[in-house]
Amino acid sequence: MGELNIELVSEADIPMMMAFWSDTPGLGVGNEEESLRDFIRRNPTTCLLAKSGDSIVSTVLGGFDGRRGYIYHLAVHPNYQRQGWGTKMLQEVILRLEELKAEKIHLFVFKDNQSAQAFYERQAWVKRHDIHVYSLNTRQ
Numbered sequence: 001m002g003e004l005n006i007e008l009v010s011e012a013d014i015p016m017m018m019a020f021w022s023d024t025p026g027l028g029v030g031n032e033e034e035s036l037r038d039f040i041r042r043n044p045t046t047c048l049l050a051k052s053g054d055s056i057v058s059t060v061l062g063g064f065d066g067r068r069g070y071i072y073h074l075a076v077h078p079n080y081q082r083q084g085w086g087t088k089m090l091q092e093v094i095l096r097l098e099e100l101k102a103e104k105i106h107l108f109v110f111k112d113n114q115s116a117q118a119f120y121e122r123q124a125w126v127k128r129h130d131i132h133v134y135s136l137n138t139r140q
């Protein structure tokens, strides 16, 4: 694994991150620029990216709501997968959420995303069988 620095996301990175995500299967799409800006403002120490030159290699968004931590949009560019980058980014965001006193962290994986499930299960994350996720769209 070569050296890539992990840096904090800034608002200026948003368009580039959105382009990176739209090319990455496995992520939920529909992140609007404005809500992403809010998310980064509210979670300034837990939104991370790694770049090679000017190109994004990996992203992860961590959020803490005062009770639980949440992880969104962990992604590694296909050319850099299976080199430990996903593990490294995940460890870094977990450390930062722990610093904020998040005692439990949740994340969502689409049922058809087998590679992400294999990845998280390898990292000792526990798949919950006792919970259903309910969602409500407030902008009908």
Ligand SMILES: CC(C)(COP(=O)(O)OP(=O)(O)OC[C@H]1O[C@@H](n2cnc3c(N)ncnc32)[C@H](O)[C@@H]1OP(=O)(O)O)[C@@H](O)C(=O)NCCC(=O)NCCS
Pocket: 024, 025, 026, 027, 073, 074, 075, 076, 077, 080, 081, 082, 083, 084, 085, 086, 087, 088, 108, 109, 110, 113, 114, 115, 116, 118, 119, 120, 122
């Ligand atoms: C999931 C993802 C972030 C993993 O990143 P990565 O940098 O490839 O992961 P790592 O190299 O740290 O992998 C660690 C271990 O996880 C497991 N793993 C990772 N990808 C896997 C895959 N596609 N199939 C099976 N196991 C996998 C392996 O055990 C791997 O160890 P190994 O390479 O020594 O066998 C990456 O595949 C990705 O960006 N996927 C698309 C976006 C996505 O689905 N994100 C998750 C949203 S919930």
